[in-house]
Structure formats: structure tokens, C-alpha cells
Amino acid sequence: MNWTGIFAIWRFEMARFFRSIIQSVVSPVVSTSLYFVVFGAAIGSRIQEVEGVPYGAFIVPGLIMLTVLQQSIQNAAFGIYFPKFIGTIFEVLSAPISAFEIVMGYVGAAAAKAILIGLIILLTSFFFVDVRIAHPFWMLAFLVMTAVSFSLLGFILGIWAKSFEQLNIVPLLVVTPLVFLGGSFYSVSMLPPFWEAVSHFNPVLYLVSGFRWSFFGMADVPIGASLAAILIFTCACLAIVWWIFRTGYRIKS
């Protein structure tokens, strides 16, 4: 294993993050605070409680998930797309570093950034609402697994994308709707039975549900199903990444 190489990629990508610290950290904090003000204070005061949890606190796991998913995909996709776009990818391809190690470097950095932002949002939420975390270990585990699996998805997106437009369109048209419709801001049990059933085809539901369970001990789907969903998703992404490097798809001519 070329650990030095993996670390070199990781650190280089993290440097990009810290170079644009304002954009990287301040913007998610500001947008999350706005969600708290709008959904938590303004609307939440009329919603009362969801299954015994005040609405302001209820949306915290969903908000964190929303940002972590977006950040993971965006960071990983940009992280690999940019070297492809400006041509510096040649160096990585010519280095004694395997495809798996390259993915570890890029996906590791993207996931680390997303986790960091997730934790910052959690800290921010303490200023607005009273949040308790029932299972801190599982909370972290879900956060890490989600960040890693969606960074893998972002990596795939970054390889696939041929333009900045394509790079932005998937998060915008696919991921954001899935997150909003995946029970981030409501419990799917509040939906009519038909739409509740439809929601179960949304993979994000399982992530949000599992994550919320780690906070409040309540979930829309069994915790086992959440774990299984995230593992299946991670494996599917890994399989695609493996295929990408095996065939050289859109990286090697």
C-alpha cells in the first residue's frame, strides 16, 4: 500500500477546503441557521411535537443529513473532476498508486470535509434547540457511513461528468429531491398510506431514519433496514468505481 501517496492526495484535497474556509464552513452554517429560524421557530411553533420530540429538535438529524449528503457529493465530484478538467490527473495516473488508493485519498478527503461540516451543524443546532443524542456511537457511525458512501457516489459523478453543468445537475435534480422527500423534515408516518409506501423506495429515507434513531431512539424504518440499505448502497458504489478503473472509463483514453 502506498500510504504516503494516499495521505498526499488527502492532504492536498483538505488544503483546498481550508483555502476556501469561508465558503466551506460559513455557508453551510448560515444556511442551516436559516432552516432553524424558518422551519424551527416560525413554522415549528405551530407544529407542536412529532412522536414526542419538539419539531425544532426533530429536524436536526434531517438537516445534518441534507448538508452531509450535498457536501459529500459536491466535494468528491469536484475533487476528481477538477484535476480531470485542468489536466493534472495525468500525474495521479502515472504515479505508483492503485485505483483503490486513489479513491481512498479523494473519497477520504471528501468524506472528512462532510463529516466536519455535519459536526459543525450539530454544534450550531445546540444554540437553537435542545437536542439530546441517545446513541452517540451510532450517530457517528451513521454520519461516517453516509459521508463515505455519498462521497463514493460523488466520485463516480465527477468521473462521469463532462462539464460543470453535468456536475451540478445530479445533486440538484436527483439528490436534493430525494433528501426533501426522504423524511428529513417530517416523519413519513405523517403521509397518506400510498405516499408512505412510495417513500420506502427512497434510499435517503433509510439514512435519515437511522440517523434520527441515533438521536431520539425512534425511526420510520427498522434500524437493521437502515444499516442494510447503507451497506448495499456503499457496495454498489464500490462496484461502479471498480468498473471505472478496470475499464478506464472517462479517465484513460
Place this chain on the structure above:
Amino acid sequence: MTAIVEVEHLKKTYDSGFEALKGIDLTIEQGEILALLGPNGAGKTTLISAVCGITAPTDGKVRVGGHDIQDDWRAARKLIGLVPQEINLEPFELVMNTVRFSRGLFGRPRNDALIEKILRDLSLWDKKDSRINALSGGMKRRVLIAKALSHEPRVLFLDEPTAGVDVELRRDMWRIVETLRADGVTIILTTHYIEEAEAIADRIGIISGGQLLLVEEKAALMKRLAKKELRIDLQSPVDHIPETLSAFDLRRADDGRALIYTYDTTGERTGITRLLGAVQAAGLTLADIRTSQSSLEEIFVDIVKDGGK
């Protein structure tokens, strides 16, 4: 001499069906400087990309330092440094960080003293904390070289290193190549500048249309193909070449004030003695005589024109 790069029957056909390499065989000795000359689209960059692992070859084998680039790619790639033709650099990154990144990427432990030496040799030390996008084109090219040298390669590929750079950098580059050669680094460079190949290469390979037309010692190549010209300046101009001289390959120059004779240096007889005798017999008076060797440029144009025959 031991071979450090062995290329056997290397072929590359792109998805578009374009045959960039049509079976290249090439052995590069350790410590030599090989210049690959060829017109645009000849396959020079594809050859380098295939050896460096950026392009997957369609067929054939490549070994670097005895390691197959496919079966034993890690060991092979550790030995290789590549300076690409295009200036591919992270625009917002600092010079120092990007060079350190390259070293780390190749699995080498951090070595700030070495990086400092490389940057100083390339006159980049005072730019080490500059952003790449604040550098001039020549400086960026130096950064690319620094990156390629940062992991102490044994084989260095320079893909048109002096295309579009100023004279100063070209001189620096030649100096750096000399230093590297002294350290035993093998250097393969592609170039459009024939003077460059002539100035620094030990051997010269000529590529055209995906085929290696020939590889020869520079001096031997020059000698084999060199034609010389003998220029005879006359006291008084002639308006035509005298009948008695029609057997010689002569042409008039400077409104008849000079005659130019082209001959082959490798021929058994150059015909100079006979020519001079005939000139005298024709009643012409010599003012001066000069010879000149044809440049590599002319040789190159000849070879590409008749496909290496």
C-alpha cells in the same frame, strides 16, 4: 551498458480507430539522453503516455528497469518522472505544496532539503510561496520539472520541454539535463527543435506516422545522411555553367559569382579533386572555397519524406 527502458512491439489504437503507434521497438540504455524527433501527430506523446501508464497500450510490452509496466507497475512507475507537454497545474495551489504533493504521491517520505535543492536549481526558490496562477509561463514549466524531479526518478521523460519557452529557460533546461545525466538519470525528450536534439542528445530517434523510422547515434546519423556543400567563389562571374563541368552536381549562386557543389561525405570519392581540376581547366579563377554540412533539420525533412529508406 544495461537497458533501462525496453519497448517491444508497442501498439496503440484509439477508440476512434486512429492507429497512433504501429508497433514500436525501442531499447533505451541507462544514463543516455535520447531525443525523439517527429512532426505533430507522429505518436511521440502517445509513446510516452503508454510507457508512463496514462494510456493503456493495445498490444506490446514495456519494461522499465526490468519491471513490466503492467504486471509490476508499481516498481516500474516509481522509476519514472514525467514532464508533460501541456502546462497542467492546480492554479490556486502554492508552488511548494504542489511539489511536495508530487513527492508524496510517488510514495516518497517528505524531504524538504531535497525539494529546496530542486527549487533552487530551477530558480524557483523565491517563488515557493507563490500561487501557481501568479507565475509566468516559463516559471510554470519549471514547476512541472520540479514536480517530476521531486521523487528522484531514474528515467525522466520530457515531452517538448522547451516548446514556447525563452532562451534563458532553454539554456537552464540543457544545464539541468546535463546535471541529471551526471547523476545517471536516463532522459528521453521529444522535441521539435532539431538544434536541441543536436545539442544534448546521445542518440536520436525519428518517429513519423506511429512508426519509429530509425534510432541512431547522433554522430552516426549525421554522418550517414550528411551531405556537404562546397562553395566556390569566383573572381569573375559566369553566366552559365561551362560544358566541361556538366558532369558535376553544380548550381550557380549569387548571379554566377559562386558555384555550389553538393556531395556525399560517405562516398568513396567526393569528386572534389576532379572538380577543382576541371574548374581550372575551364579557365575559371577561384577567389575562395568553403564547405558546409547540412543541418539535422535537412536530414530530418529528408527522412520523413521518404519514410526512413
